[in-house]
Amino acid sequence: MTSTTTLSTALPAEHRERLMSLAREVSFGVGSRLFEEGRHADRFWIIRTGTVSLDLHVPGRRSPVIESLGHGELVGWSWHFPPYVWQLGAEAMSPVRAYEFDADKVRALCAEDAEFGRAVADWVGRVVAHRLHAARIRLLDLYAPYGSGGR
Template sequence: MNSPPTIVAALPAAYRERLIQLARETSFDAGARLFEEGGRADRFWVVRTGIVALDLHVPGRRAPVIESLGHGELVGWSWHFAPHVWQLGAKALHPVQAWEYDAVAVRALCSQDPVLGRAVAVWVGQVLAHRLHATRTRLLDLYGPSGGGGS
């Protein structure tokens, strides 16, 4: 499956500019956890530099990395859908610089401008579809009939 669209590919410049007004620059050291599966999804990030690994809790096993995200990619989609709970975990593999967005503020902006809101929803939906596919593929690789399962 192809990579999900980056923010540049997904949103017209005017919408990116409106969103960037809500962002704050942030950074994470290598090894830092951005969020844990099951936690409150009240923000999201767009990676500027570095790599973020998405992982999945598997009882009795080390959390497998589902996907690695880089420049321009959306980290977190759970903020967009109630009940706003993280479905995966995320960890900085290398030092990361990112734009951080407050989910409540972005959802309010999307409500105020339905055209922008639709563009954001389509982008997040495309990312979600990609992540579901990546998760399924990774879990089959690890735990399917021919998978090693011993990570």
């Protein structure tokens, strides 16, 4: 992911501090599923250490990995947009330590502080745009007759 979407560069220091005040530390073992596509999105994570893969359900096939995420990256954006349903799945590819956030609490903070809310929305929007592009390229590589074409 580009540096403009990692937490350290995506949010100004004062907004990072506000967000981090809601964090709790969690860990996941190799192979742990963080979430499943189609289920309720009620939290999200920022990776401290380890790698998380994002996958996409493809009927009749194994779910392809769309992207791998590492240090400082946001895992999960579906919590930010109604109807709050995961659009991808996520799995720990190595032992993962992360900060976990309760989506309701973060959305409430966004609602009470418009400047903070705009900064978070901008960050999440950039992540969504990046992930959409990554998913498109990966699916073309997997299923298109000539791959993504390597522009």
